[in-house]
């Protein structure tokens with residue numbers, strides 16, 4: 001049986017040496033095997049909003065860096081659980097629980113939930129964990145993880161994603177975070193608000209890919225990178241691009257942290 005979004009958190013917890021109680025997902029054994037002969041100092045989980053497995057392939061060159069990362073690493077198409085909207089699906093990815101188990105349907109639910117994500121469980125075990133996400137989501141996680149940074153979309157979604165990537169690098173280098181989740185929204189935001197033609201979506205994808213590339217070159221320690229999505233593109237006008245496929249991509253990459261910075 002194929003893997004699903006439920007399996008990401010249990011895989012991360014296995015790599016970090018603890019179990020998620022009563023989880024609905026299971027470890028992705030290929031990922032733990034991939035890491036077995038590597039030193040992994042830190043884990044970066046990137047959730048790219050609104051890209052299914054079919055759209056991911058169609059975006060091809062616009063996501064060239066992510067695709068190179070998976071060529072040297074692993075690539076899976078994993079099933080995205082209903083309802084395929086942002087908050088419950090991120091809840092599934094981060095908790096390893098099905099939606100009827102975690103009951104996180106809107107951001108307000110995340111403030112008072114007794115459900116603990118893999119980030120909170122890691123933090124409790126002394127493994128520094130953090131999140132860089134939109135402002136309200138970060139407020140919900142405040143005091144539940146070691147570092148919760150909230151970003152406001154003040155100057156457009158491209159700028160928003162770029163600041164997410166910048167702060168992710170700072171979280172690792174300045175705060176010693178070992179497990180970090182970030183959320184990049186350019187593709188979903190573009191599909192909802194301003195995409196008129198295919199090239200608009202491709203450009204949004206390219207900005208996300210650039211941010212992923214910048215992250216890879218900016219990391220200074222051996223890092224496992226897991227890049228996935230919360231749901232296939234769900235804006236009615238563009239949903240046909242997924243060809244009724246309900247899977248999302250899961251890119252597994254490894255950077256040694258030794259590469260010379262491209263920024264110079």
Ligand SMILES: [Zn+2]
Pocket residue numbers: 049050085086087188230231
């Ligand atoms: Zn979403």
